Amino acid sequence: MKKMLGRQREISLPHLIVVFTYIFSICTICQAEETKRIFNENPLPVIETDLQFMSGPNQMVAASWEFRVHWLSNRLFMVMAAQDIPDVNILQAERTMLVDAETGESRQLLDPGWVLWCFNPLRGVGAIRPSPFKPELPFKSPEQNDWQYKWVRIDSAGTVTKIPDVADLGTHECLPRGLYPKNSWALHEGHGYIQRAALGLQHTLGDKATYVVPNKPAIELNIHFSEIKGGWRQYLEYARKYQLNYYDPHGTSMTDKRLAGNSWGNRPYALTPFRLLSLDGSIEEIPYPEIIYEYGLKGVGYFLFTPVGLLITPNTSIMLLNDERLTRIWGKPTSWFHTPESVFAMQLSPDGCKLVFGRAANWKVGTRKPIAILNLCQSDTKPVREISLSKLSH
Numbered sequence: 001m002k003k004m005l006g007r008q009r010e011i012s013l014p015h016l017i018v019v020f021t022y023i024f025s026i027c028t029i030c031q032a033e034e035t036k037r038i039f040n041e042n043p044l045p046v047i048e049t050d051l052q053f054m055s056g057p058n059q060m061v062a063a064s065w066e067f068r069v070h071w072l073s074n075r076l077f078m079v080m081a082a083q084d085i086p087d088v089n090i091l092q093a094e095r096t097m098l099v100d101a102e103t104g105e106s107r108q109l110l111d112p113g114w115v116l117w118c119f120n121p122l123r124g125v126g127a128i129r130p131s132p133f134k135p136e137l138p139f140k141s142p143e144q145n146d147w148q149y150k151w152v153r154i155d156s157a158g159t160v161t162k163i164p165d166v167a168d169l170g171t172h173e174c175l176p177r178g179l180y181p182k183n184s185w186a187l188h189e190g191h192g193y194i195q196r197a198a199l200g201l202q203h204t205l206g207d208k209a210t211y212v213v214p215n216k217p218a219i220e221l222n223i224h225f226s227e228i229k230g231g232w233r234q235y236l237e238y239a240r241k242y243q244l245n246y247y248d249p250h251g252t253s254m255t256d257k258r259l260a261g262n263s264w265g266n267r268p269y270a271l272t273p274f275r276l277l278s279l280d281g282s283i284e285e286i287p288y289p290e291i292i293y294e295y296g297l298k299g300v301g302y303f304l305f306t307p308v309g310l311l312i313t314p315n316t317s318i319m320l321l322n323d324e325r326l327t328r329i330w331g332k333p334t335s336w337f338h339t340p341e342s343v344f345a346m347q348l349s350p351d352g353c354k355l356v357f358g359r360a361a362n363w364k365v366g367t368r369k370p371i372a373i374l375n376l377c378q379s380d381t382k383p384v385r386e387i388s389l390s391k392l393s394h
Contacts, residue, residue, distance in 0.1 A: 039319065044378065047372060048372050052358075067358045078154070079099055087366075095108055101373050109154075114129070118171070125163065126174060127151055128152055130148065188235060194212070196208070196225045208225065209228055226254035229244070237351075249271050269288075274286040289310065292312070292314070298314070309322040310322075316340040316343075342360065356371065
């Protein structure tokens with residue numbers, strides 16, 4: 001036994017590298033044989049902002065809702081970003097930045113210590129409040145145990161003007177007060193909301209969704225309310241449509257027949273399709289793109305309908321799907337020597353050409369989580385009107 005152990009110690013580093021390389025090559029060959037298709041590589045230039053988004057003090061919760069983007073034009077957007085100090089996520093030291101999507105350059109939008117909490121694009125007004133990082137500011141109003149909000153007007157160039165309180169708008173979403181029922185999806189002002197058809201009754205998995213616009217007849221959408229995962233954040237302004245779900249339907253009994261069992265009912269699909277809601281109440285269904293399985297992918301991650309193709313974020317990549325052609329435009333595969341970053345959240349510009357996304361290697365509080373931009377419309381993919389949706393599902 002001692003002699004064998006002695007031989008094991010004599011194995012040199014070059015020998016180990018050869019062995020691991022051989023094993024890796026075998027695995028790669030096996031994977032290539034299982035994969036019917038090979039996706040294209042067409043990486044787009046990344047526009048870095050030198051900013052990072054807040055992840056919060058709890059590293060066990062990937063709170064991508066902290067990634068809030070409000071577009072002022074196709075070039076300028078506002079974003080909640082972390083201050084450039086140590087322990088920023090523990091301290092919750094956030095700030096609101098104005099960013100140029102063409103260059104990645106940015107400047108602080110508001111006075112130090114104040115952050116933009118919500119924004120109403122129809123009126124161009126927003127509610128601001130003190131950051132928890134600035135306890136010396138009077139962040140609690142004397143009348144109630146709540147943040148001391150103030151109102152500002154922000155024009156398309158990013159100019160901020162203080163204004164009197166906007167009495168008819170709430171300070172949490174900057175939407176009209178008293179309009180939206182409990183457990184409904186609020187849309188932009190003027191676009192109404194989506195609620196359960198069985199409002200006021202006991203909710204069940206089979207409840208249908210209803211589209212409601214004030215002063216107009218309600219429209220039953222004939223889709224399950226539980227299959228809607230979105231709200232105003234997924235408004236595609238270039239198409240004037242709302243994307244009602246934006247991440248992979250795998251993994252929950254509300255959207256996946258394989259997990260729902262008998263409760264799935266008679267829905268004519270096993271995986272919830274992606275859906276677009278027009279402002280007239282009509283629904284466009286995009287079948288789940290099962291073609292990705294032929295590329296060796298296990299899921300789509302996030303999903304966005306863009307003017308240049310169907311954008312998905314499997315694993316550590318951003319990809320565009322056009323007809324049956326899949327192209328990776330950002331990211332790298334995981335390897336033994338490299339742990340790439342994953343996409344945690346993303347938002348499209350009003351024209352659908354700029355993609356702002358947050359990425360990180362992990363969700364630890366000390367990990368930097370950069371904000372970056374891709375110009376999708378400089379790629380050579382087809383415009384959306386030429387995409388054949390029927391080819392995306394087999």
